Amino acid sequence: MNTYPNISVIASLIADPSRAIFLEALLDGRALPAGELAYMASVTPQTASSHLAKLVEGGLLVVEQQGRHRYYRLAGKEVAFLIETMGSIAAPVQVRSLKQSNQLQHLSFARTCYGHLAGKLGISLCEALLREGYLEEPEDEQAKDYHITEKGIQWFTSFGIILEGKAGSRRAVARKCLDWSERRHHISGVLGDELGRRLSELDWTRQKAGNRSVEVTEAGKKGLYEVLGISL
Incomplete structure (x- = not known):
């Protein structure tokens, strides 16, 4: 029986390119609205909302309601450390412009x-x-x-x-x-x-x-x- 933490759930959340962009964009500690995150990842607002809901459910993001808008931020410094550390072992980005x-x-x-x-x-x-x-x-x-x-x-x-x-x-x-x-x-x-x-x-x-x-x-x-x- 496996008694280790189920890191595969976290890995699957981060593995999606759009969700990875959301997480990286929030590394500066700001809380950003779904629309701005959707623009950064070049996805529709509907797609962004679905991805963001999964990240919140997975404990990587928290959401705050401000009037009609929802603002998302990283759930804590542990998440930021995880994303930054993964970046240090990831392949360099291919520059295209x-x-x-x-x-x-x-x-x-x-x-x-x-x-x-x-x-x-x-x-x-x-x-x-x-x-x-x-x-x-x-x-x-x-x-x-x-x-x-x-x-x-x-x-x-x-x-x-x-x-x-x-x-x-x-x-x-x-x-x-x-x-x-x-x-x-x-x-x-x-x-x-x-x-x-x-x-x-x-x-x-x-x-x-x-x-x-x-x-x-x-x-x-x-x-x-x-x-x-x-x-x-």
Whole structure:
């Protein structure tokens, strides 16, 4: 008798190309209406509604009613982590147009992933924090989390990121997250979210309208170089 979790149900939900597009579009943490998701996947509203109902029933999405409209978002960070991780082992997308090439280039440079920063920017942040001794690789190669050093706690505090009191939560503090575009690690968890929040607060990064890509401002390029030696 099989006593393992039935992952085939989740796999079948994600396997449909339209449903996969919905899930990837929601990785930035926004809640989007069915009509917008239908447009992104190039399907009819009726088809989108059927797919979205299955994703809600399967526990991958939640739906919120706002007046006549329904807004869909990922059911949680675990779902975002699953989709991002699957992207890191999936075959590269076949680029068929200049528009698609530009979108992929922007996403690979910097993007949001349900609160934290990914792409070249996210990886550069991770590697700089390791290089400066603010983070350390775990002793166990199979461990999933970076260790935040005392030096790191002091630096994060001076930078406007307070981690005290958040380490005891159920969420990981500095989770290693394999990046699908670069095949290296960026930082998720509480620290990843706080880094994303702080850079946006400083106006070093700006979320681009309508998609997950992130722009690094001129002030951000200067600031990241000054505080962490990151050249972008």
